[in-house]
Amino acid sequence: MASNPSQATNKSPQYKQPKKFQVAPYLFIAPAMIYLAAVTLIPAIMALPISFSDWSALSPKMDFVGLDNYRRLFKDPTFKHSLIVMAKFFISVPIVMAVGLIIALLLNNEYKGMTVFRVIYYSPVITSTVAAAILFDWFFQPTFGLFNSILNAIGLPSIGWVSDAKTAVMSVIIFRVWKNAGAAMLIYLAGLKDVPQSLIEAADIDGANGWQKFRYITFPLLRPANMYLAITGVIGVFMIFQETYMLQGPLKSTYTVVNYIYEKGFMSSEMGYASAASFLLFIVILIVTLLQYRLLEVDND
Amino acid sequence: MRKVKFVSLLLCFTLLVVAFTGCGNKDQEGGDVTTGDKDVEQGETTDQSDEKETESKEEKEEETTITYWQHSSQARDDMMKALAFEFMEQNEDIKVKMEFIPESDYSTKLISSLATDSAPDIMQVQSGMVKRLVKSDSIQPLDESVLSATDIENEFVPATVDALNVDGKYYGLPTDVQTIVMYWNKKLVAEEGLDAENGPKTWDELLDWAKKLTKHEGDTMIQSGWGTKGYAPEVEAIIAQYGGEMVDDEGNFVFADDPNAVEAIKFMVDAYKEHKVYDLEFMKNWAGFRQEKVAIMLGHPAMFGNLKLTAPNVDLGIGLIPAKDDKHTTIVTSWAYVLSSKANAEAGTKFIEYLGSEDVEKRWTEQTGELPARKALLQDEELTEDPQLEILLSSLDDSYVGHLQLPSTYEIWKNGYERLILTDDPIEDILQDIQQELNSEIAKDLE
Structure with a gap:
């Protein structure tokens, strides 16, 4: 067997050059790094010292209060309530993934016009959350809204949707699924393109049916896409705000941690306290993300 | 390949320059977004002679x-x-x-x-x-x-x-x-044989009208008589009319300990809870008023112009808010x-x-x-x-300042009032909770 000439030459000593500092790679990543540092990293780090102060944000004045904000946070029943409400939204992560996967499977073929459908299903992702939430607020109107009209048309009773504390979270989850399933679809479509056709053909020869091919070949090979969507989905739930701000249920039924932080920081003029809550949330997201990455690494191994 | 790399580097460099420029001193931007600047600049261009320009420059130096x-x-x-x-x-x-x-x-x-x-x-x-x-x-x-x-x-x-x-x-x-004034749909009111030109004059009359104007089909509300859901200035107005106190001389909230205030709030809560003249699950109250599904609303004078534009279909009646003991006392927010x-x-x-x-x-x-x-x-x-403008102006004749004008206090009231109308917790307990929460919030403003 002939050896690969390029491998042979690479191994030869004359190609071992001393490591030279290269500017270009750093320039390439600089815009993204500067942007991330300015809008994410530096504010996150700054939240730490602010969280030990009584800063109102109405003037630059602030006094050091030690761990008071954190002590108060752990005792505050409203903060606990916001955590519980936020936790309910984790159910939206697998639903978004499942809907995204189903759409991706339906659109993963080369029939004419498929691109149009892909654009249609992806369009909610690029729609403004606020504008879409206003529209859904109308759809959710209990008496004359679109959703209840559909339910009534098929003989089902009306639901209170966002106006009812019992169904408000479910309503926001429906909105989230509509809004985010397109993004999941796109990731799954990319994953599906990577499934080797030879494996599918081999399964066909072995007489596997459609479900078996999906269950034993396609789905296992979509594991990286699943992991990516699970991680970003979970982080998204921690940061859920716009949709719960726009589609507010009664009795704080859609009141999440970020709603709490916003209320304390911008309505109650307690930026120090809000920073403590933000920093705590930042730590939780960091831990969860690191754990998920660890799982991903184990999976790759 | 080299060419592509060069172009990419150039793009990256441009991005960096733009980013740093964006972080520059705002004062150097020339105030393009400020209307005043534009106006002043337009004025300056009319100066013709050098003398005038010199004077203008001197004046500009003294300008604030x-x-x-x-x-x-x-x-x-x-x-x-x-x-x-x-x-x-x-x-x-x-x-x-x-x-x-x-x-x-x-x-x-x-x-x-x-x-x-x-x-x-x-x-x-x-x-x-x-x-x-x-x-x-x-x-x-x-x-x-x-x-x-x-x-x-x-x-x-x-x-x-x-x-x-x-x-x-x-x-x-x-x-x-x-302030807070009252709006009603003359057509809906007249259909029930009520005085569509003058509207209800007392709170009891308003409640009576609202009950007559509220309609159900089975268990489903199809028309609301009065879209009441405890908007803070409305409740403050009725508290004032009942002789209740929202706050004491130091500015602390005391309504939950004031029998008159509690009675006034109970009246509003009962209209929703006992007499069922409105339901949050029916439709949004102002949207309902525009669609002629809500007959009476209390609201700000600003809604007058808004309704003329957004609900030309509604034959609009307008009047002072209902009175107790002939006092049409209302609340001012600004x-x-x-x-x-x-x-x-x-x-x-x-x-x-x-x-x-x-x-x-x-x-x-x-x-x-x-x-x-x-x-x-x-x-x-x-x-x-x-x-109609005369009615709106006269609402200021008997008025008090509102005490729930902070975004945070308004939110506390709104959430607390939802507990009053949507849960079976004792009203006195809920009011004490709201009062305590409000006092914690405003403690940072008081000495």
Whole structure:
């Protein structure tokens, strides 16, 4: 067997050059790094010292209060309530993934016009959350809204949707699924393109049916896409705000941690306290993300 | 390949330059976004001779620039641009730079500017914010040499300026003054054989009408008689009429301990809970009023102009809010023009005084429909020619300042009231919870 000439030459000593500092790679990543540092990293780090102060944000004045904000946070029943409400939204992560996967499977073929459908299903992702939430607020109107009209048309009773504390979270989850399933679809479509056709053909020869091919070949090979969507989905739930701000249920039924932080920081003029809550949330997201990455690494191994 | 790499590097470099330029000093931007600048610049171009230009430069050196922010709406922005231009013509040594910010971003942007010590010289804030801003030394009192406290007390309706007075000093003048008045759909009211021209006169009558006007099909509401859900100024108004106290002399909330206040709140809660004249699961109350599915609403005078535009289908009845013992007492909420602690007090107060002058308030009322705050305008012949505007103006005759004018206190009230109408917890317990939460919130504003 002939050896690969390029491998042979690479191994030869004359190609071992001393490591030279290269500017270009750093320039390439600089815009993204500067942007991330300015809008994410530096504010996150700054939240730490602010969280030990009584800063109102109405003037630059602030006094050091030690761990008071954190002590108060752990005792505050409203903060606990916001955590519980936020936790309910984790159910939206697998639903978004499942809907995204189903759409991706339906659109993963080369029939004419498929691109149009892909654009249609992806369009909610690029729609403004606020504008879409206003529209859904109308759809959710209990008496004359679109959703209840559909339910009534098929003989089902009306639901209170966002106006009812019992169904408000479910309503926001429906909105989230509509809004985010397109993004999941796109990731799954990319994953599906990577499934080797030879494996599918081999399964066909072995007489596997459609479900078996999906269950034993396609789905296992979509594991990286699943992991990516699970991680970003979970982080998204921690940061859920716009949709719960726009589609507010009664009795704080859609009141999440970020709603709490916003209320304390911008309505109650307690930026120090809000920073403590933000920093705590930042730590939780960091831990969860690191754990998920660890799982991903184990999976790759 | 080299060419591609070069182009990529060039693009990256451009991005970096743009990013750093964006972080540059705002003062160097030339004030392109500021209407005042543009207006002044237009004025300057008319100067013809060199002599005049030299004089103009000298004047410019002595010129005081004041920056002004307000939340944006087309009608208010146009009006304010014209007013600023007129003011600058009358006060050549003062230049006004204006910035109009979308309402949804206004609060966040204003707080960010206060936090970073870059607030404008004059800003619009909700009146309830004044005490908090005074305590944080973010604003300063109006210049007494330009506008004295005595003049303000003599010339303005007390309920419109009470929230702007801290320790005997006034920190601003009111704008966007609102009371609570009553609107009804004449067609729906007439269908029930009720007096569609005059509307209900007492709270008991209002409740009676609302019950008659509320309709169900089976268990489903198909028409609401009165879209009541405890909007804070409405409840404060009925508390005042029942002789109840919202706050004590120190400013602490005491309504939950005041039997008259509790009785008034129970009346409102019972209208929803016992008499079921409205249901949150029916439809949004103002949307319902526009669609002729809600018969009676209490609301701000600003809704008058809004309804004329958005619900021309509704044959609109308008009147003072119902009375108890012949008192139609209502509640005033407003925004205010306030002066930042770093502003030139004299120049800033002059501009605020101009915005609150009789002539300007009158034009403001005529063009935007907002209520004036000056006593003299309540009887103005031209304004009261319109019978509907006359009703709106007369609502200020018997009025008190609202105590739930902070965004945070409003939220506490709203959430607490939802507990009152949607849960079976004892009303007294819920009111105590709301009171405690409100007192914790305002503790940071009190001495």
